[in-house]
Amino acid sequence: MNKLKKLTQEDLDTISEYFSDIANDIILAKVPSKEVLDLDLQINATYDDEELDVNIDVDIALDELSNIKNDDIELAIEEAYTKLDEFIDENYRE
Template identity: 45%
Template sequence: MSKLKTLSDDDLISISENFSEFLNIEISKRVSIKELDDIDLGITINYENDQLDVSVDVDLLFDELTDISEESLNMAVDNAYERLDSFIDENFRE
């Protein structure tokens, strides 16, 4: 795997926005957006010493009839991270 290029503030914004989109897509594959009363994606990006760390805190509020397992939601987050890895490899590697 090639080295991560030096990232600008615009690059970090792009990574955050795309990760948010990936998360929304993956979550919507597991639960209908109509069943969500609220979704809060707390994405944190830390970029120091040429090291990138992207973390997320997913807070979902479902309607009272929705039943979804935590395992299913964890799979959605894992899939979003895989998509993010591919996005970074394609766009931000030297």
């Protein structure tokens, strides 16, 4: 795998925005929108010593009749991280 290029704050903002969008899309594809009362995603992307760290905090409120489990949300987040890895490989590797 090629080395990660030196990232700027603009790059981090782009990565964060992409990850937020893709995570939101994947979660809402897996959870019926009528069951989602509120969805808030907090993305934190940092780049120190040539290492990129991207974290997500998902706050989701579901209808009380929803049968969605935490595992379903975690699988959606894992899928979003896979898409993020592909995005980074395509756009930020030397």
